[in-house]
Amino acid sequence: MSKTFSFLLAALLAAGAQAQVITIDQNKALAGGVTPGDAPGFPVTISQPGSYRLTGNLNVPSHNYGAIQVTTEGGVTLDLGGFVVRGTRCSGTLCNIITPEVHGISGVNVRIHDGWIENFAGWGFYATLGGFRTVIERVFVANNGSGGIAASGYSLVQDSRITQNQGIGLTMLSGxxxxxxxxxxxxxxxxxxxxxxxxxxxxxxxxxPFDANGTAGPISMNDNVCAATYANGQRC
Structure with missing residues (x-):
């Protein structure tokens, strides 16, 4: 792991450790006031840096809304706590609702870990600005209308499951x-x-399996399992 990324991850963890953990559940989402500017209902607005944790599933009642929107650029750690963040794009099977494009969780400079994001019309997670970092660890992202995860900056996605999304599973600038x-x-x-x-x-x-998008591809692609030996000219 590079020194740059190690510093990023340490900074995100330190930011979360310095603040009290703020809990979020369905009742708090509906009531509003999780952070300043958070209106009742969805999406929950996280406007302040710090550490947040789900204490129950979040069920968004309409495909017109996402679940959580991070508006601060100061660094947020979101522990999904093993719970599910669920939209209403489909009922049990894939369907192709892609407008309006609303994302399950969106924001910048975010670390998300340990839970599920599924069934949203847009992306499961969407980085709203380029140049910031995303860390996704041990998250199951499935059945979203535009794609699974759209990361930005120099990011880390590890030990996760990104399956059955319309569009691209994971797109990222570098990392x-x-x-x-x-x-x-x-x-x-x-x-x-x-x-x-x-x-x-x-x-x-x-x-x-892999699409370099006509620009700089990976400098290392090792020990992966692919459906084909090569993916767009890159060794799997």
């Missing part, structure tokens, strides 16, 4: 993709662009 299962998404399973993506120990199954 590390390690130990994930990215499978059954309708377009590329993984897309890298504008930087180097280090890809190791993943299972990439489905149409186009």
């Amino acid at each position: 590390i993709v390690r130990g994930n299962v990215i499978a059954g998404n309708t377009q590329a399973q993984l897309r890298g662009s504008n930087g180097t993506v280090l890809v190791s120990g993943n299972t990439l199954l489905g149409p186009v």
